Amino acid sequence: MQKSLHIDANKCTGCLQCEMACSYENYGVFNPSRSRIKVFNFEHEGRKVPYTCTQCADAWCMNACPVDAIRIDAATGAKVVNEATCVGCKVCTIACPFGTINYVAETGKVQKCDLCGGEPACAAACPTGAITYVDADWTGFDKMRVWAAKTDTAPRAAA
């Protein structure tokens, strides 16, 4: 079964544990500025929204790459940057409509979420369940459950 990251912004408190987990997983350091998932704070609305790559099926970044450095991980479906091939031309960062693939000056390559090979560190670190890793075909399951609970199935007295 393919899984995908599922984000429920209503549950996010903005603690940035996901950003620390991501940077530690990929760079061995606690460093939100190296995180591939970012939490956005819409201060005046009181909303916090974690945001990262959604792993498009037909990915703009992958299509745009002139050197074929972005490949699909067969096990997870993640679009993964092969650093050895990447030349740092940044065309993918222009192609991506969502801004979730970015250049890293220090390495001269781009980085994006690769789902940590199937065990995303951000989801494991999230203390509130705002980030989960669920069946990719059923990201709406919990929402359906909530609405299902509101469906009134109580037997009615005969009119």
Added chain:
Amino acid sequence: MGWTRKILRVDLTNGTCKSEPLNMEWAQQYLGQRGLATKYFVSEVDPKVDPLSPANKLIMTTGPLTGTAASTGGRYSVVTKGALTGAIACSNSGGFFGAELKFAGWDMIIFEGKSPKPVYLSIENDKAELKDASHLWGKTTWQTEEIIKKTHQDPQIRVCSIGRAGENGVLYACIVNDLHRAAGRSGVGAVMGSKNLKAVAVRGTLGVSGIKDFKAFLAATAAGKKVLAENAVTGQGLPKYGTQVLMNVINEIGALPTRNHRDVQFEEASKISAEAMYEKRPTDGKTHLVTNAACFGCTIACGRISRIDETHFSVVNKPEYWGASGGLEYEAAWALGAANGVGDLEALQFANMICNEDGMDPISFGATVGAAMELYELGILKKEDIGMEAPFGSAKALCELAQMTAKGEGFGKELGLGSARLCAKHGRPELSMGVKQQEFPAYDSRGIQGMGLAYATSNRGACHLRGYTVASEVLGIPVKTDPLVTEGKAALVKAFQDATAVFDSSGLCIFTSFAWGLPDIQPQIAAACEGDWSLEKLNEVGERIWNLERQFNLAAGFTAKDDDLPPRLKTEPAKTGPAKGLVNGIDKMKPEYYQLRGWDADGRPTGDTLKRLGL
């Protein structure tokens, strides 16, 4: 490791920024943050210094766990000689500024001297420079943060700054970071203002890599997070209701100081409680509370984000206050509310926003308004002195006075000096409800006896965050003690004070101590920091820090006489509630406390005590 091992020394007089290695010998003795910065401070500053003179220094400091994945590991502290108190000050703040400073590679910034003109410090990793802030002077903390981010074209910069209160010499001005978190008490913002330092803007992209044993650290922090999640207070109560959950609890036990401590129960407490934040307003059908929010790394998330009623008199035609904003927390809701007899939740939120926006400690501000209202009711202050009628319960006066104090207008100038100076000026010094010229927080020590001793002996003046025996006396953490008796409280206060000094020196938030004891943080510190960090050593470090602060205060001129409560709490019994008929038994607790501390009858650490602690 844990530390970045680097200090930034900023000479404001000469406009220079220099990097220095951290004194690692001191780090082993004082851990970090509160303890380590205090060691630097007392080693460099004359205890007799005028807090607002260039000779005073101001230190912004992180702990070894700041900027790590440890839950709540985002704290920073400001250490200086307090403008309000003249005592050692250490004010702690959450938000995201502290972690960012660490990510830029700094354990600490020491500010010295005074800039000839307004400046702000800009830090981008190892690059630090003072920049002109004349365009920021006169701006609020909210405007300052926005302008700095725009100027640098970098929305990811974290900012701490003073508002107009800090510029105008409000003696309880605070330093605000991330819009509504603050190094709140003792007037650290007034010291910053006296140095013409408007703000510190930090962008750090280096991260924290100096963890002694990452694997052990992740295991220890995961275990700690589990404890927080499974604890009723940190796992459920605080995220859902925030600290304000205490309003009804403390009112019921008769320890909610009301109308400048005339009463110990507030008849409108439920209207300003955490539960009230969830009630739909009749005007717009919305709840006051919008959501809870976390500081950096925090898995508790006690913070409140609220929205004021747009039709409330305080914000009519002021859309800049209509958005979601920080508050209310328990202390602010109490100080702006019960302390003045004001039960209008929206008015409290407005006054709280002014405190955030212009950088004032809402505890000292609210309690000073309470003192002014009592002077007004006694006929000592007249309508023409204040510029308005100001009886207890007046929400209009509260909102008006908040703005006047922040801007330094009219009677606001007097209020900005705090209740001790205000009451002394009008011939009634005994009506100032505080210790060492700092106002009490939200617990009446007639109903919670141990807090009387904690307040009287707190090194930074009256404070609930130096030894929170409320945990034991009211909530039963770690064990329940009777709040109405003095027996056993000396030992309880000492234990809380010493443990708190360790939490405050680690980079972690003291609120974790609702669930964590030192045995829970010890493995986290030991995995992050090189050296021996056994439980025994941490206990010793806590006691060492407490005595170091004490030594500074004694050298500054404080004596045992200053470890005392106002006469009201010692002679006017509580009128209602479970503590009815009781006064605080400070005189019974204090001698025992001095003895347990290894201090003489005058409250001075004995030679043996100093030697034992290596002081």
